[in-house]
Amino acid sequence: MRCEEVKELLEAYVEGELDESQLKAVQAHISSCESCKKELALTQAIPRLVSSLQTPPVPEDIIPNTLRIINETPTAQWEWLRSFGAFLSGKWRFAAVACSLIIISLFSISYYREYRQPKITDAEVELAVKDLKLALGLVGTATQDVQITAMTAGSRALNATKSKSKSTMRTLSGAQSEVSDKLRFGLAVLAQLQKGEVDGN
Amino acid sequence: MANQQQLLDISRVDSMTDEQDFVILIRQNQESVFRLAFHLLGNAEEARDATQETFVKAWKKLDLLRRETSRAWLQKIAVNLCLDWLRRRKFRGEFSEEKGESQNDLEYRLPDPNPDPLEQCLSEEMQTKVRKAISNLAPKYRAVVILRDLEGMSYKEISQMLNVKISKVKSNLFRGRRELKEILRPFFEVSR
Numbered sequence: 245m246r247c248e249e250v251k252e253l254l255e256a257y258v259e260g261e262l263d264e265s266q267l268k269a270v271q272a273h274i275s276s277c278e279s280c281k282k283e284l285a286l287t288q289a290i291p292r293l294v295s296s297l298q299t300p301p302v303p304e305d306i307i308p309n310t311l312r313i314i315n316e317t318p319t320a321q322w323e324w325l326r327s328f329g330a331f332l333s334g335k336w337r338f339a340a341v342a343c344s345l346i347i348i349s350l351f352s353i354s355y356y357r358e359y360r361q362p363k364i365t366d367a368e369v370e371l372a373v374k375d376l377k378l379a380l381g382l383v384g385t386a387t388q389d390v391q392i393t394a395m396t397a398g399s400r401a402l403n404a405t406k407s408k409s410k411s412t413m414r415t416l417s418g419a420q421s422e423v424s425d426k427l428r429f430g431l432a433v434l435a436q437l438q439k440g441e442v443d444g445n
Numbered sequence: 446m447a448n449q450q451q452l453l454d455i456s457r458v459d460s461m462t463d464e465q466d467f468v469i470l471i472r473q474n475q476e477s478v479f480r481l482a483f484h485l486l487g488n489a490e491e492a493r494d495a496t497q498e499t500f501v502k503a504w505k506k507l508d509l510l511r512r513e514t515s516r517a518w519l520q521k522i523a524v525n526l527c528l529d530w531l532r533r534r535k536f537r538g539e540f541s542e543e544k545g546e547s548q549n550d551l552e553y554r555l556p557d558p559n560p561d562p563l564e565q566c567l568s569e570e571m572q573t574k575v576r577k578a579i580s581n582l583a584p585k586y587r588a589v590v591i592l593r594d595l596e597g598m599s600y601k602e603i604s605q606m607l608n609v610k611i612s613k614v615k616s617n618l619f620r621g622r623r624e625l626k627e628i629l630r631p632f633f634e635v636s637r
Contacts, residue, residue: 255619286633290622293575293629294594299480303493306479307471310500311464317501 245269250280254287372433379423379430467507471500474516477596478523484591485527487580495530499523520596521606524588531584578628586621593618 250273256262257270274280478499483492499522503510510518579587588607592598593614604611 255622256615259615259618261615286626286630287622289633290625290629291594293571294579294590294625295597296572297484297575297595298572299483300489302476302479302496303489306475306493306496306500307468309493310471310497310504311468313497313501314464314467314504317505 245273247273247277247280250274250277251283254280254284257284258287258291368433369437372430375426376430379426383420383423467500467504470503470515474519475500477516478519481520481523481591481596482527484576484579484595485524485584485587486530487576491530495523495527499526502526517602517606524592524606528584528588531587574629574632575625578625581628582621582624586617586624589614589617590621590625594622 250270253262253266253270257267262270274284475496479492479496482495482499483489486492486495499519502522503519579590582590589603592603592606593600598606600611600614603614607614609617
């Protein structure tokens with residue numbers, strides 16, 4: 245074994261970490277090499293020098309200082325906020341802000357859907373019922389007009405009643421449109437009301 | 446409240462409930478924590494601050510303290526804290542008071558021609574030289590050398606404390622000691 249190889253192994257040798265063949269080879273070399281013998285002495289001296297290091301006396305104010313810091317330490321809640329603040333000031337701040345915005349948006353949409361749907365009030369239901377009744381009344385009136393026209397319509401009075409019939413038909417047509425609108429609105433209101441009741445259950 | 450003798454006997458904190466118990470814990474461990482911090486950081490003022498911070502951290506995590514032996518747990522906090530400080534110091538480009546000295550400074554200040562290193566180590570100057578040499582080691586080597594040679598810890602204890610494999614502990618120890626040897630070699634050559 246050459247000196248360079250032995251010197252590479254001296255730390256492990258001092259720690260007793262060499263296997264048997266390496267140990268024998270190193271010992272054989274050291275017994276016949278003055279340079280490596282000195283190197284071994286220096287290697288052995290290092291841990292002993294470190295272990296002999298002295299430490300200055302412990303400062304007397306460690307206990308009072310520690311207790312003062314502990315008593316001044318913010319509560320866990322503030323500590324959490326401070327950690328979060330530190331996190332936001334780091335390299336992840338853009339990702340954190342983006343995630344926060346997404347979460348807030350999703351929450352807002354969900355909240356709006358859940359709580360901000362137009363509510364159907366009792367007054368609206370009452371109004372819808374009234375509209376339906378009015379629509380039915382209009383239909384009834386129009387029907388009566390047609391029946392009267394038909395009854396009074398004779399051969400002589402045909403021309404005279406023609407204009408009346410046309411007027412009645414227009415009224416009926418207008419009423420029909422109005423009825424349709426009212427019915428659609430009423431049905432929509434009722435459908436929402438029903439949905440609300442189902443959701444409520 | 447736990448009684449002091451009980452804490453001393455079992456060296457565990459099973460019923461720490463108030464500041465008085467905690468003061469007992471500090472008294473029992475401040476010397477070992479300060480010693481570690483002093484040799485890792487290289488100066489007494491920073492070591493005092495690190496010791497205080499170690500106990501403040503321990504106070505915040507008392508629930509963990511109950512599950513481990515207190516001394517090893519506190520030393521682990523202290524070592525990791527000091528390593529953090531050293532990394533930050535390196536990042537900021539700061540130098541410890543020992544840094545910046547050349548090999549010539551080491552040789553120039555070694556008038557004692559005593560050939561026996563063990564006798565030399567008794568001198569204050571030798572102490573200073575070794576401390577300076579340690580402060581020139583990279584934190585990962587410095588920590589292992591101090592834990593092994595000064596604290597007398599086993600490879601397993603060091604690996605648990607630093608969260609590295611035992612093989613890594615050994616290689617860092619050998620590398621650290623070899624670097625120390627090279628830093629101190631001029632002193633031994635001059636003194637012979």
